[in-house]
Amino acid sequence: MALYRKRDSATAGEDGRVRRRESIVPLSAGHACVDFYQGAVTALVPFFVAERSYTYAAASGIVLAASLLSSLAQPLFGALTDRRALPWLLPVSTLLAGAGTAFAGVIASYATTLTLVAIAGIGVAAYHPESARLARRASRGSHTAMGWFSLGGNLGFACAPLLVALVMAGGGLGLTPVLIVPALVGAALCAPALRGADTGSAARTGARTGGADLRSFAVLTLTLICRSVVFIGLGTFISLYAQERTGGGASAGAIALFLLYLGGAAGTVVGGRLADRWDRVTVVRWSCLLTLPAVAGVVLVPGPALYLFVLLTSAGLYIPFSLQVTLGQDYLPNHVGTASGITLGLTISVGGLASPLIGALADATSLRTALAPLIVLPALAWLLVRLLAEPPAPPLAEPAPRPPLSGVGSTGG
Template identity: 45%
Template sequence: MDSTVAPERRRAQLWVLTATHAANDFYTGAVAALLPFFVLHAHYSYAAVAGITLAATALSSIAQPGFGYLSDRYGLGWISLAGLLAAGAGVALSGFFSSSYIVVWVLIAMSGIGVAAYHPAATMQAREAGGGTTAAMSLFSVGGNAGVALAPAAAVAVVGAFGLRGTGLLIVPAVVLALAYFVVARHQLFRRVKPRDVAVAAHTDLRDDWRAFGWLTAVLATWSVAYVGTSTFVVLYCVARFHSTPDYASIALTVFPAAGAVGTLAGGWLSDRVGRLPVLRCGYLAGVGGIVAIVLAPSPLVVFVATGALGLALFAPFAGQITLAHSYLPNRIGVASGVTLGLTLSLGGVVSPLLGMIADGVGVRWVFVILAALLAVGFGTSFVLAERAPAQIEVVDVPGDAEAASATSVT
């Protein structure tokens, strides 16, 4: 970040970025919240709605590292706003075409690509604005939790009032927050940024550790399946097992990310003090317990409580996982962000159709048994990981092709 930018403006940028993150991830939550209505009103099967989850994530899983590479190579901060608007447009239009599964699939896929485009550039911007600390990253991350938490109530309200065509109103958060961030940080959105000098990057402490990053990605893959699987099936689980109405069951989709927001903030604070890996391991282990509690729950109310505990546990390591990825790939912050925030989250969506087939075949309850087992594997694999001190990262603003205007260090 340009050293001439005042601390007050940096804080303002971080807070507005956090709000745009809320708007962006609102659409991920909206997709999950709309699934029961596609089942009830458009008569989609469990496998079909799991396919919609796949649409929201599959292309995103491919595109996200690519957007991360572009963010590393060219800056292109404006991609974050373009992605936010695409994410909103896809979800907003989906309800108008519920009679055509293929069109809905394409629109949700467009939304997923928008979410993918947003994350790497926005994460790099948040890293600069917040000084690279885990606590600052947890604040940015919690915006995503807040957006996902607000989505079910908004989706239920618009569909309840206007039917599936009410999804058109869901475009409002994208437009409002995109405009707000453009006003606050337009100078950051349209500058070109290049990585620090390659000769500096050749220093031993600053080399990219792809092996460690690969192990971290494997751990995060189990997190992804647990997160996406819970988001996709917890409402359907309550409807199928306890005959809850979708409106009542959707409380779980509010509790899950709301508790996750608390976990993200607390986990970021703890990670800066006791270390990222202890928080990660405790979170994964507690997450296994939360999923087991969902499986054994005797009532929807207990499911809601257990889902809240699961959200708290899963998101406690979230910001630490991002900064750990940055420390493993200090020269590829965009790629690290793209994989950590996108590819690993999307892997859960890729698995969702298989989970949907299992739910159709033997019941939704067995989906959560599988999720608990996978998260336990992630906990065990995490012991391969090691802490790595964050390196200083220089960001060079390039107003033209020939010369750099300024440079500053961000830890």
């Protein structure tokens, strides 16, 4: 009997790891497809400038439109998913993000373009809280698994500038409807995740019975806003800045944007591994220190060396990203959807609010002068993280009971 129990335990553990991998993979792939559209909006900015003669301020308004409604809607979607699981949001929101982006380049009206990218932003907003809830449930507390989920989004970001540049090279903004293809793929990838998803009250897997740590969550939110302003600010203007600093053309800008997103993909995986060895707050604190000189290098170093600092900046910004999401969930243990909506959505979107200010300053002075204030924000984030403490780990959900082996522990009659 002991041998059977030991074998059952080992088999259950292996099955749990397999189920976790099977659940995270489609969620991560779907995350890549929807976050492609966040990267695509910023990747389209140089083409709007070139084909429609937008000023820096007008071009940054495109990013603002995608971010503003998303910033307001994402916590609302998070609160909804705290009350009831809404897995159908994953395919619907992916298609909405794709449709808004795909048709933004077809109509020349600036107001219509803003409306379409705003619709894309709502799609992105609707996707993240529910997907983060399902991913946390599937990960069963593993920082590495949540890192793989975040990696999917980062890869979507990273692919966006290259795919957008490839499509635009074939016919300019008139070919943006081709960009709906990732949305169609992403909606199809959601099917495996939806089959095993709960459809009643939102499962609070790993929730603790203790109260929320609102102070720590507020400090974490401010830290994420600092990160967001740096990332969105660079994402909006790095293509144009790379062309200016290296003397290259559109390809030089596309490479810089690709590296900004690619470094994030690598950083996310590294962050999960580091957090499995050290605590999350320590990893977040050291990543802030790494980011400070990296951002300074982006702004101040000319020539091809710029690309190295873009890569280091991206890694520094993304090593703590999935860790900050799970920290937010643990600081608000009974409102995981709301925490996800704020950490994955509101704080990221706030960065878009700063983009028009950077653009206006660039129009009045220079792009280098406008980007210089970004150097201060990693230092501010480091000071804020020093106020945080690692929350107690939430209990893992128990695996589904396995049926007894034939003839072992059964009451067959």
